[in-house]
Structure formats: C-alpha cells, structure tokens
Amino acid sequence: MRLVGAEVLKLVRRRGLMAWSLLLTVGSVLVAEIVLVALHAANSAKHDPAGGAANLEHLVFLLSGLGNVAAIIIGATAGTQDVGNGVFRDLVVTGRKRSTLFNVRVVGALAVFLPMLALGFAVAIGGSFLLAGGLPLPTGADIGRYLAYTVALTAIDVILAVGLAAFTSSRVVVGVLIAWNAIVSHLLIAIGSLGGSRKLIDVAAAEHFAPRHAIDNQLAMSSVTAVLTLVVWAVIFLRAGRWWTNRTDA
C-alpha cells in the first residue's frame, strides 16, 4: 500500500496532468451541462431541458471519449515517469522486485483516474435527474450499463498505457492509443469481412456494455466474451510491460 501511495503522490503532484485530467472528465461534463442549460434557458421551445435519459447518453459518451484521453495520459505518465526522471534505478537498488515496481504503476494510475471518472459520472447522473424537467429519466439498468461501458472503455486504456509505456516514451503511448481508440479500432470494427475476429478488439468489447441503441456498428457478443477480450488485452499488455521492465537495464 505504501508503494501505491507513493505512486499516487507522484501523479497528483503533477499540476498540469491533474488539471487536464479533471478538465477532460469532470470539466467536460460540467461545461456540456452548462451549455445545455443555457440553450434551454435561451430558447426552451427549440431546446429541451438539460437533463433526462437522452442527455445522459450524450454526456456519458462525452465523458467516455474525453475520459479515455485522460486515462491514456495518466497511464502513460505513470508508466514512464520513474524511468524518464532517472529515478527507476534508485527504486531498483532498494531491492524491490522490478515486477512489483511495475505493478504499482497500474494500481496507482487507476487510483488517480477512477475517482475523477466517478466524479464526472456523478455530475452527469446528477444533472440528468435534477435538470430533467418533464423528460423521461434514465433507468437503473441504463445507468448500470453506462457505468460499465465508461469504466470498461477507460480503465482498459489506463492499463494498456502503463504496459506500452514500458517500451517507449509517454508521447508515443498517448499518440498510439488515441489513434487506436479514435480511428483504427473503429475502422476495423466497420470491416464486416473480418467477421467474428472483430470481437477481439478491445474497443468493440468495451462498447458491448453500452446500451444497444447508442452505438453504431455495435458487435453482437456475450458479456463473457466482452469481459474475456478486455482481460486478455490487459494481461497481454501487463505481461509485456513487466517482461520488458524486468529485462532492461535500470
């Protein structure tokens, strides 16, 4: 636990990282709600109230998309900061196993990211109820699926970023994973000729948890398959990152 605490300390003391991550998670939802409220206030005939189930869906997709960027940035920073600052060797000479030092990066990054995501999600849920006016409210099942979708889509990227960061710089990690999530994975999912192999794409697996009507090109797969796909991605990236951390000179 002390190592996890140290990992969290290293991350939360980065003011820029924290500011951007909060902006991308909590800030983006707040700004979107303020805009929706302002639009409704300006022209209530044309613009519905800012809350309700439909607006929650929009806010969740905003939170997932931008929260995904925050997840990647936090994971990449956690994965590279010890080596980048030349401190990793000082941790190694304490006698701690390199694999332990690698593992705590993942836990530390999740410990920093998930509360931000939870706060952003809470703001979105709160707004959907408080600002609903006469609009239909989201159901418990909707909220559960949105939560699972948001956590699956973002938490997996924290893990992938930490694993990938063992091999390369944080900038490369951020670039590669954003490109994968925003462009490449969706292009692959759209190629029908790839058939069932598309279920092996992490983004497709995470999107399984979104409400069916909410995602274009959503692949049909069981929840077990989706969870297994995400677990396999996480295990591969963690094992690769740990292997490389153990293998290279500190």
Next chain:
Amino acid sequence: MEAVIETRGLTKRFGDRAAVDGVDLLVPAGVAFGFLGPNGAGKTTMIRTLLGLTRPSSGEVLLLGLPQPAKRREALARVGAIVEEPKFHPHLTGRENLKIVAAARDRAAEARIPEALQRVGLAHRGSDRVKTYSLGMRQRLGIARCLLADPALLILDEPMNGLDPAGILEMRHLIRAFVDEGRTVFLSSHLLDEVEKTCDHVAIVDQGRIVVQGAVAEIAESGDPTLLLEVDDLAAARRVLDGHRVDVEGGGLRVSLTNGLGAAELNRALVEAGVAVSRLEPARATLEEKFLAITSRLEGNE
C-alpha cells in the same frame, strides 16, 4: 578481514568490448574505499553490476556477504547507493522524493527522513521542489536518500562531481563521518587527490581491469624509492644517475632509484664524481604519482 563487497571474475561485456573484465575486488568493512580510474575505465558499469542494475556476463558478486542476485533484497536493504548523478522527480519536494524511496524500503525508512535531511543540511529546504535545487543540494539529497536504509554500505558514484570546493570539503567530512560510524563507503572517482584525501583503501581500475588494490598509503609508497636532489651541476649529476629515472623538478632533480640503490650510495657516487649535493631528501610518494606510473606503464605495454 570481513568483506562488504567481494567479486570473483566479474565480467560485463557489451558486444565484444568488456567494460568490466574479470574483476576480483575485495572491499573490507568499515573503510572508505576509492574505486579510482580514468573516465571510461568501467567504474560506473562495475557499480551498476554490483547493484544488479545490469546483469553481469559472468562472475560472482557478494554484497555484505550475501550472494547476488540470490539474496538481493536482503543485501540491498542495508545498502544506499548513488549511481551516476543523483536523479529525482523534479516536480516533487525533497521530502516527497525521499518518501517515494522510503515507501520501497522497510517501514522504519520513512521515520528516518527528518534525520536524513538534517544530516545533510537540507532540513530547511525539504519542502522545496527539487527542480529549484542546485547540483550540490541534489548530491546531498542523494546522500539523504542513501541514509534511509541506515546503510552498512554506501556506494557513491563520483560523489564530488560538480561540487564547488566547499561542497567537496563538506562531502569529504560526511564520508569520513560515515566511516567513523562503522559504515563502509565505496566511492568511484577519477579525482586522484580526492581519493587520497578521503579514502583508506583504493583499487585502481583501467580498461575494466583492476590494476592494483590495497591501502592507499601502501600503494603510494610501493615501488622504487624516490629522492629529491639539489646539486651544483645538473648535467654531471644526470651522467652519474644514468640508468635511473630522473626528472628535473624546480631547480633540482627527482630520482626514482632502481637496482636497490639507497640514498647513501647515491650521495657517495655523486660526491666521488665531483658533484656537490646541497639537498637530498626522500620524496613523499603520492597516489597520483603511482596512478600515473601505472597508467603510463599500461600505455607503454599497448
């Protein structure tokens, strides 16, 4: 003699080049041990290999009597080390940086942070971010980080690098204080004078191999005796001293005697040759002279 570091045939190769080449090193406990060599001699690679930061190509390492890497954690729990220049997270304060490393050590390590900062004179700057520290302050913070382990052995890589004269003096006093407390300090350096002033024992390393190791005084005094001479006729004196190594120094001569010749025999030979001797005294041998003699001999053999 209890050894805190012992290596047998330790070798580290990078491709065809051996950065550490079959090193047998013995560092006794409770001394300041200098690992002396020119830049590129393999000092840092040796330290990295000792600490398990890089895998040796072959050979054995015992740290505090414990075989490495089998008993790595047990040994390193009592070792503090600075490898190359001390590095920190610049966005964290000095105290937070120590806290990071303390978290990787035993629970007592965190309790040692205030004392460690006090010891190196950084208690008043512990709450400042490290990016505002000078190199000298970072060197001292590096020492404080070593102290979190309550180390039996400190391994310091070029600890005087970048320090001003006051900082060097301070570091020397700190190292001697550690030795007085019963700790062993293993320091690498290319600064001959500093090693001679700070260390009790030394190993001279060149091209990855240890050329000589032992007590500083013994190494400095070993070899042919050297005399300083002042005579009335330098040319005549040089003729008499043919066969010995003779250098002009100041207004006199510096003579390294060979063939077991003593000061009295030399004096007699000069007087019999009509050379008046106004000064004859043994030269104080320095580690620097020994080092230069060894390295120039090695260069001559290449």
